[in-house]
Amino acid sequence: MTHQAPHPTVAPLTRNPLKPSLYSQEPYFREAFVDLEALLGERTVDTVMRHGLVVVKPDGFALGTTGTVVDFYTRHGFEPVDIRPVAFTPTVWRSLWAYQMTQASIDRLLVNDLVIDGSAVALLFRSRTDSPLPTAVRLSALKGPARMEKQDEDCLRRAIGQPNRIFSLVHSADEPADFVRELGILFSQRDRRAMASAMASGIPSAQSVRFLDEVRLSDERPLRTFDRETSRKRVIDAIGERIAHGSTPTAQQDRLLRAVEDLEAGRILQASKLFGALFDAEVQVDSWDLAVTVSEVIEDDVPGASKVIDNFGTSAWEPT
Known part of the structure; x- marks a missing residue:
């Protein structure tokens, strides 16, 4: 039996040794990268490194947090270049976290089916400042972990009032490789190509601007409360x-x-x-x-279980 060689573009986009072999064989990463490369050409890797994806999940959208998320990242030196709706289903979120939910209990999976289901908002950010770290890595670090006891006081999840681990409200791609993979999971080819065009121009479309204005208005009348x-x-x-x-x-x-x-x-x-x-x-x-x-009276994880892929954080990307 022969094994497919890693796609040559995966390695520069990650510091995790498992991702090149895993992602190079995934339809999600492969399709998304082809779409980006068709529009960005030789600039694909560099452009991906300067952008990142943050998703206000269905629970965060229902609680009216999108505007706060945009404002938080804007204060930290980023700007949105594309904003669009995205729908979550149990199949979608399981695909996103297929390598992380190996640690989750069956109870957490079932409760997630209730929480991560419905309308969400995808935010494509570009860094306004130079940094040796990829934008996706910086966005993820600023977001903070889902476990509240591990969060810094000034992280995004504290700013938007995350109530507990299950209702974590937002998601961000951990690394550039994850950013590409998640474009393949969440969006159609048409949407991916439109997002690649926005990355190339750096200018949000009129449709994106209108949509963000609509979401900010909806934030003033949240669909739900956490009580x-x-x-x-x-x-x-x-x-x-x-x-x-x-x-x-x-x-x-x-x-x-x-x-x-x-x-x-x-x-x-x-x-x-x-x-x-x-x-x-x-x-x-x-x-x-x-x-x-x-959400606060179940066992979250299987004792002794681990994730297939974990987030190495900013330290893996620090210049040596």
Whole structure:
């Protein structure tokens, strides 16, 4: 059996030794790089190094954080050159983090399906200042990690009020190689080529400017709020209404009553069992309320498990 040689453009875009062999065989990276190269030619690698992708995820969009994200990065020396809507589904986010979710518990996967689903906003940034570090690396460092105990006080996720690890609100490509790969996952060929043109010109399209203005207006009237006590009460009330209806089998009622006890006590629970009980009993519960309710009472990771690919951070890119 012969193995395909790494795509020659992957290595300059990463400091992780695993990515050249993995990404060179992925449809996502390969397709996106071809689209960029068709428009940027010999400048492709240099142009990619000066740009980065930040996505306001569906939870961040619903909580009205997009304008704050743009303003934060603008203060830190970046400018948006393309802004466009993007839709998330369970398949999309699993593709984005296929090499990281190897650490996640089944419960976190299920809750993520509720949180990372729906409308989002993609922000293509360019650095306004010279730096030895790629723009994607700097954007990722400023964003801060999802684990709140590891965040700096002045990181983006503190600025936008991340409530917990599950509701992390934003995503950014860690390295230039990830930036290219994520263009392949999130966007069509038409969109990728339009974004490459914006990277070449450095000027946002009129459509991008209008869209950002619309999103800033929508930020003033967020679609959702993060209120764990209110959401938990609505979930418990929904279960109570279903039990009061009197048509559920005794075994299902017992499972639902135990779920209510766990929720009221704030005990660590298994989302897979809770969701199964709710689905089997046909409890009509809002998915946002359910996600907010359980987001802090599940086991996030499989003990002893690890990511296939981790973020090496800025230190890997520092000049030697």
